[in-house]
Amino acid sequence: MRTLKYALLGLIDRGPITGYDISKEFEKRIMANFWHAKHSQVYPELKRLLEENLITVELIIQGEKMEKKLYTITTEGHAEFVEWLLLDEPLGVTPKDVFRLRTFFSDFMSASDYEQHLHSQLDKHNFKKASLENSMTKSFDNIPEYGSKEFGDYAVLLGAIMREDSYLAWLKACLGAINRQD
Amino acid sequence: MRTLKYALLGLIDRGPITGYDISKEFEKRIMANFWHAKHSQVYPELKRLLEENLITVELIIQGEKMEKKLYTITTEGHAEFVEWLLLDEPLGVTPKDVFRLRTFFSDFMSASDYEQHLHSQLDKHNFKKASLENSMTKSFDNIPEYGSKEFGDYAVLLGAIMREDSYLAWLKACLGAINRQD
């Protein structure tokens, strides 16, 4: 599948970037809402893309002697990225979710234990939702124009908020289902 | 993390079961909505659980000579499973989503190409939602009692439907955002 390959090509296609900055995108930024990779996965993949001639590298010196590697996309790399971007793949497997697994096995715990679980999940997802909504109001006061980088940022952030909303609604429905039994 | 371990222990804790039937749960049944594993991952994990004395095995002959292995939970296995079930873990990493990745990079494709993607996704998720809703109406005409196996089935199925609903709403919002620009 090599999805990481295309995530890296896409980021590099935005302009020259270092492996460190790519890792930051995955770990802290908007991207973390739908993809992630540790630096220990990023560096070897960059090495591979280089060997495949999809990117080039330029060594630069920051300050006195700190070395940085700036990666740039090649024509070939851009072509492969755009080809992938237009692919219409079948829906992948449903994502794994440990809390749903615990819910599936809720018959092995008491109602009060499961309720405690639900309240803890509500807290955590409410916190996450608030953080996402904060990003949204700070970054966007109207819908960015299609074709801009900002449109993509907006769309995936909106998706992340809606996903949290839906998860919260589900948790509340589970709480309701425990208590409102006829 | 060994989540597969606990998924297997939970299934075996419901009663003696074969590796084949466990694999079926992951591939075809309700479980596929939040966890999955191929038989090539299930059989070695069962072997390991056996070595760890969390389960026992009984060889039975089906018909003339077809061998089946029935796995049963041990006291130790049950204890470990329940202990895991009550753990309140921090939220795991956000699940990966290839279509969200493509959306993030939508500035590299034309509006009509992205709209085509959105319509294709709408089709696929509508189909999935319809299939889930069919399971729901076929299996449940009211909310099962908390504590029954059916409650877990109902809750995760409801969650799966809500997740599809939310995804569909997001896709429609993206469509709207392309066109309704001020």
Place this chain on the structure above:
DNA sequence: GCAAATCATGTCAATAGTTACATGTTATAT
């Protein structure tokens, strides 16, 4: 001045998961 955080790049061992290979039995439909 100096400690801590952050910048910056990498490797290695281990775990998790997929795909392909491998084999044989039993039920079902034609």
Place this chain on the structure above:
DNA sequence: ATATAACATGTAACTATTGACATGATTTGC
């Protein structure tokens, strides 16, 4: 009868991902 699908269990090679180890430079706050 016989082919096909489903039942049943496994291994091997490979890809993906994580966590720990390893090293050094630069900036920031006190």
